[in-house]
Amino acid sequence: MTDKIQITIDGEEHSVTPGQQLIQALWEAGVDTPNFCYHEDLSIAGNCRICLAEVEGPRGWGLMISCHMPIRPGMNVRTQRSSEKVVNARKGVMEFQLVNHPLDCPICDKAGECKLQEHYMSDGRGESRMRDDIGKQYAGGPDHQSCDRKGQTRGGKHIDLGDRVLLDQERCISCSRCVRFMREVAGDEQLELASRGDHTYITTFPGEKLDHEYDLCTTDVCPVGALTGKHFRFQQRVWFLKKTNSIVPDDSLGANITIDYNEGQREGAPEYGVYRLMPRRNPDVNKSWLHNDSRMLYTQLTENRLTEGLKHGEPCSLAEANTAMSAALASAKKIAIVASGHATNEDNAAVLALLEKLGDRAELFGGSWLAVGEGDGIARSGDPVANRRGCELLAIPDNLDQLCERVAEFDCLLTVGHDLWAADAEKAVALEGISERLVFSAWKDATASRATVAMGVRAWAEVRGTMVNCNDRIQMLQACPICPNDELMSIWEAVSELSGVEWDSAAAWKAVKARVPQLADVSYRSIGALGQQLVSEAAVAASAESAEV
Amino acid sequence: MSKVGIAEVQPQDLTLEGVAERMSKHQARIDELVRRYPVKRATLLQVLWLIQEEFGWVPRLGIKWAAGIAEVSPVHAFAVTEFYTMYKQVPPARWHIRVCQTVNCLIQGSEALIAHLEEKLGIACGSVTEDNLFALERVECLAACGNGPAVQIDDEFLYGPEELNQHEDGWHTQAADVDRWIERLRAEAAAHPEWETVDQLGGIILDSLGHPGAPKASGSPNQETYAAAPPAINLNAEGANGKITVHALIAPECSKLVFERSDDDLGFSEVGAIDPSTIKGPPGPKTVTFDDRVDIGKTVYYRAIAHSGNRVATPSSSIAITTEARPEADTEYNLKVLSDEKSGKENGGKKEVNADIAQASEKTANKEEGKK
Amino acid sequence: MKRTPENCPQVLSALFDVTDGHTMSVAAEHGAYSRLETGAGARIFGRSQFEIIEDVFASGIRGRGGAGFPTGMKWRFVPRNGEKPVYLVINADEGEPGTFKDHFIMDRDPHSLIEGMIIAGYALGVRTAYIFVRGEMLPQIRRLNSALQEAYEAGFLGENIKGTGYNLDIYVHRGAGAYICGEETALINALEGCKGQPRLKPPFPAISGAFESPTVVNNVETIAALPWIFEHGPAAYKALGTSMSPGTKLFSISGDVAKPGVYEIPLGMPMKEFFDLAGGVVGDLAGCIPGGSSSPVLSSDECDDATMDYECMKELGTMLGSGAVMPFNTTRDPVLMLQTLTRFYSHESCGQCTPCREGTGYADRVVDAVVAGKGRMGDVEFIQDLADQFEWTTICPLATADAWAIGGFLKKFRSYFDAYLDKSDEKDAGRDVASLQPGGFW
């Protein structure tokens, strides 16, 4: 830990983490400081000027932007709490910000989480001094201009910027965040602020589309409703949405997200369900970024779900499926159990417990046939098996191919949340040589459709559990109350029921811990929202040794 | 008065290859531009000028092509084109008349001149005559206020009687002058219907050696040793009662400063050396101070020799100083303090006493300005 | 034409009235490049970089681009002989309304600039130097290019200049129309092929400027004075002008004066004497913009005791700026004058910072409304309040310059504005302002 340094804010001493910009220090000290252009994971542009604070320098007090002001020990700062000058300067900036802004919040998808809206409530002037007889200048780019009923030239509205993103040029506040995102993070400059003065407008090269695997991140960084995702257009007002912290299930980096869902309980609130996934900032994992594909994963939560049981493809109740599975396991001579890198550690611990219970009659297999790609250095490792590292820690072997060679030895196959047929149908076809195929799956996927008995389980957004990412960081998935069938169990619940132990959540976690020495000091609480870095195996071994001595 | 319609005026049959082909005749200048800067991006503005020279304006495909040359993204090049006012993004008129309307020219009659021109050409500012010969534009200060209202036709300033073809101080653009120009240009258009192009880079030199390390360049970097090693300068000295302080100014790159003394300004010998890195202060030149003792009443000469790494500068010019006895100060005690300093012993009163001496010596020090 | 008062040496304007003074042969007759001679008594080559920088420091010359920062001081900060090359960039983006002195130097004495650049380049260890010329000045660019050609041919540029082992290339870079490119970091961006938007400071260009290397940006006039300083010695230069504002300076004077043009006077000269040198004010003096449009206007009373130096101007709450002097007489309408200025600044705002992008435009539209006869009571205070809101709250001083221009006019010519507001009720009182925007084609 680096030592804190002392700075004076509004006459009070505060100790803050060194090496940051003043704005971060102010946040750390609990002083609300507005920002538009500043973004912790982008370079500093310092152009919006809303974060002004008074700083004492060699030539007396002066207004400085706090986002471009590295903190020094002993520096003396005044904020809106003690300085009329700061309050007025911010009012001024807000007033200017609104000069050419359409303020069409009622039809704006950003309303409710728009920084402009937020700050004109808190930092703006009470009443507008803008004169109605003085026109606005929000003409936008020449290719998209239109003329409104009052004869005023206006910037383009809902411009189709690309396959996923819509642009409203009038709402842009020229903060250049999206430009910086595309340039610095995506590494593919497709957006720029063209022209100058109050004619400035955001644009792609005329006639070209915004197209990048991360382009939806521009809608996150955009502090206003200028860039919005088509998938969320007019879907939901954000204030109806609740947020649950989780991680993405389709990549072993485990980008942190929030699942934004609507419970639908309230009168007049639209239907329930997940409306979007948003990146959740974690400086050590995905920063503030999320791959488009991961972001769109929420759509699978309502598609093609297996909400009951299946026996030879015919629907049955969950209870019936359970009975059938128990019977099949009881009568089988030799069972192949396939653990899953797509499931949580808890799920796999339940599988291991079942394996032990079945004793010699069962054998464990693991691994994945999915191709491992290259990491992009942004928010994906390229390995689609999200919990591969967790499986390794639980000592689950990587031997799926062997299973294919040895199908003749088995008469029963059990898979948990692992769509083997979708991963590699050519290889998986060999598994059809095993007569009894028991499948736990959240979807009516290829594997479920080939099951003799399949049982629906909860999907990743509906369960609580842990996964270990490719950098040995243990992170949590959290459950949102949006399961299509409340009867559905998570995999560990269902599997532990099969083995007759009927764990609760604490027992499942305890079972995981019991198997992995690195988890000795880890608890759900210590993992928290941002995950916890595991100590290496060697370090654990070393400390165990020293304990012995 | 807007840019609406830019998309429509783009030439339909132009392709990126077509642009490249038309631009190939400018290759020599493009090669030269690429040599001039450490990064290709820096050529962007100049390449856009070449596009404008070739096409008379900057079509969007031209922007894209320029982006390729400068190795920037097309949208970067587009934003740059939009930022600057002189790149024409629609096909132009043959001659472009710019009239300054900023404050000095306002006073000197720009509004009247603009009104006159609008009438003469039959168009409003911001538009083009029907015969496509003239475009009329209001612009901001052209840095030719002395002849205001300042007028530019294409790239030429009107700043003197046309016949003289040279700048005349205190000459002011008159409506009649502009009229004559316009008539002459109309006559020229009748005589020569084809447009001439003007070198938009103003005749750049084509065979420079280029920026060292730039693509295609062959220029070699400067040697660190092209200039003489930096000497110590501004030597001066002060002192009394046999104690002397010598000051000198040294360059930031100086790594050692040797002080030498002589009794006769001929045979100098080293009396001390100072490592400037021990002197605190902002970056830049540093003042070095050296303390010495000589017999009271004696004239001595000092000079300083600066070392920068293993380069040794020529000695500074020498200065002469004679210390005088200063009765108010206790010389005995003085000497004792100094000897204590040398032996590194702590002395409680040292600081004060020294300060005292310094103060007093300022009053009585006998400064001599170098030697005659 | 007489450009200097009696007894004032022509540091910068010596060649202004010499026929073909822009050519090497004529300039050489007048001593051009003589400072670069090698051998015994060499003033530049053979000496150390340090000594030359300290000479410039000792001359006391201050930047002539507007800020008036001591040039020697700026040079002292530059990390020379490091890993990164040092660039010298000449600011020839002269765009401050009223200023046309650099225009003159490039037109009539380009060799003084080139020689100054060689001196500065040698002192700072520069290998490659650029002259950033505003796009509108193509004829001056041609002059510079042909002067550079002559200098190359004479062996003053290129590799191993005059056998000294020193190499220097100078390139002209044409801008493309943006006043803001005169701000040094915006100029660097424009040089690098970007939009000319000022950068956040720190880092300052002297530490990290063009191509992320130490960069010295100097005005044309600053550099063009160097040959004289090294001819006559720093002490001779320092002896001119006042103690805090040494030397002579070129002043561009235009407006209501009999002989507008570029004059060279020692700093500290009384403003009235300067007016007389320029043929005297035409009509009754009402006020004067003393240092380019960004400097707050002076009333005629203030002009009486003003002297042309940095300190006096500062005391009067204005600045010497780029030395563009613009007296105007009582027949002029300060409201219309301010209108051109607010329009100028909103048109030239680079559009980065909110207060400047939106504020200068809005203030301009309110001024327009006043001019158009649509003003309301309280508009003067409103405009002033808007101006206060964008003064010193932005990345570069452009918005502040606008605020100063507004503040100066509103304070010193208030009654004219009130007269407009009084007329507001009458129909057709003002004039149509919709068509005044510059540009319009592209």
Ligand SMILES: Cc1cc2nc3c(=O)[nH]c(=O)nc-3n(C[C@H](O)[C@H](O)[C@H](O)COP(=O)(O)O)c2cc1C
């Ligand atoms: C908005 C703005 C415009 C400027 N325009 C010019 C200009 O046109 N020419 C110039 O030499 N300096 C201009 N400057 C000053 C430069 O930023 C810089 O101070 C100068 O080039 C430094 O050179 P000097 O020290 O030789 O004066 C401008 C500054 C600002 C803030």
Ligand code: SF4
């Ligand atoms: S961006 Fe949208 S929500 Fe924000 S202030 Fe503008 S219209 Fe309202």
Ligand code: SF4
């Ligand atoms: S579109 Fe949004 S992110 Fe981009 S510059 Fe405009 S306001 Fe900023």
Ligand code: SF4
């Ligand atoms: S003050 Fe104006 S010109 Fe300067 S950086 Fe900000 S927006 Fe650009």
Ligand code: FES
């Ligand atoms: S957040 Fe600091 S200037 Fe925008």
